Amino acid sequence: MPAMELAGNFFLVGLMGAGKTTVGRTLARHTGKTFYDSDHEIERKTGVKITTIFDIEGESRFREREKQIIAELCQLQNIVLATGGGAILAVENRQALKANGTVIYLRAQIDDILARTKHDKSRPLLQTANPREKLAQLYQQRDPLYMEIADLVIDTSSQNVNSLVQRLEQRLLNQQT
Ligand SMILES: Nc1ncnc2c1ncn2[C@@H]1O[C@H](COP(=O)(O)OP(=O)(O)OP(=O)(O)O)[C@@H](O)[C@H]1O
Ligand SMILES: O=C(O)C1=C[C@@H](O)[C@@H](O)[C@H](O)C1
Numbered sequence: 001m002p003a004m005e006l007a008g009n010f011f012l013v014g015l016m017g018a019g020k021t022t023v024g025r026t027l028a029r030h031t032g033k034t035f036y037d038s039d040h041e042i043e044r045k046t047g048v049k050i051t052t053i054f055d056i057e058g059e060s061r062f063r064e065r066e067k068q069i070i071a072e073l074c075q076l077q078n079i080v081l082a083t084g085g086g087a088i089l090a091v092e093n094r095q096a097l098k099a100n101g102t103v104i105y106l107r108a109q110i111d112d113i114l115a116r117t118k119h120d121k122s123r124p125l126l127q128t129a130n131p132r133e134k135l136a137q138l139y140q141q142r143d144p145l146y147m148e149i150a151d152l153v154i155d156t157s158s159q160n161v162n163s164l165v166q167r168l169e170q171r172l173l174n175q176q177t
């Protein structure tokens with residue numbers, strides 16, 4: 001039995017390292033929904049890691065694959081979906097997410113993201129000489145897009161995962177009543 005009754009799909013958006021995968025898994029467990037992660041689905045379908053797709057095919061082909069997967073996942077019901085950090089770049093993805101569920105923007109500070117991702121090589125866009133500058137650029141470009149489709153914005157700074165999920169669930173409950 002899930003601990004809470006919350007209807008519909010929940011789609012998590014935000015920059016890499018914001019906690020979409022981590023928070024999404026816990027939210028799905030608490031609400032009895034099925035958890036998906038668009039990055040993991042792409043890796044499952046292709047049989048290779050995201051970094052390999054970026055290396056061999058480039059970012060634009062990765063974005064095509066991402067679009068296909070997001071369209072498929074948005075047809076499902078009663079799911080929690082952690083999207084890739086750049087999924088909101090495509091207007092088709094923004095429309096599909098907006099139309100098929102509650103969009104939750106996990107809004108993280110750049111310092112927090114740097115701390116969380118510094119030992120992890122799985123994010124090709126951060127494998128640069130100056131990841132802080134890259135993240136600042138991504139934030140500037142993407143924050144308006146995340147905001148555009150968000151039904152709910154959660155500030156993730158100085159929050160451990162458990163208290164963050166608790167706060168998020170309370171807000172989702174308030175929204176449904
Ligand atoms: N609120 C938090 N406080 C502390 N650490 C966190 C928090 N949220 C996530 N983390 C940690 O930060 C790292 C990145 O989190 P996660 O992989 O969930 O991010 P993501 O948003 O899914 O990133 P991506 O877009 O690259 O898939 C993980 O090691 C996770 O344990
Ligand atoms: O922010 C991004 O553009 C990305 C985030 C990750 O989730 C992956 O989808 C990939 O590394 C690209």
Ligand SMILES: [Mg+2]
Nearest residue numbers: 020021039082
């Ligand atoms: Mg993730």
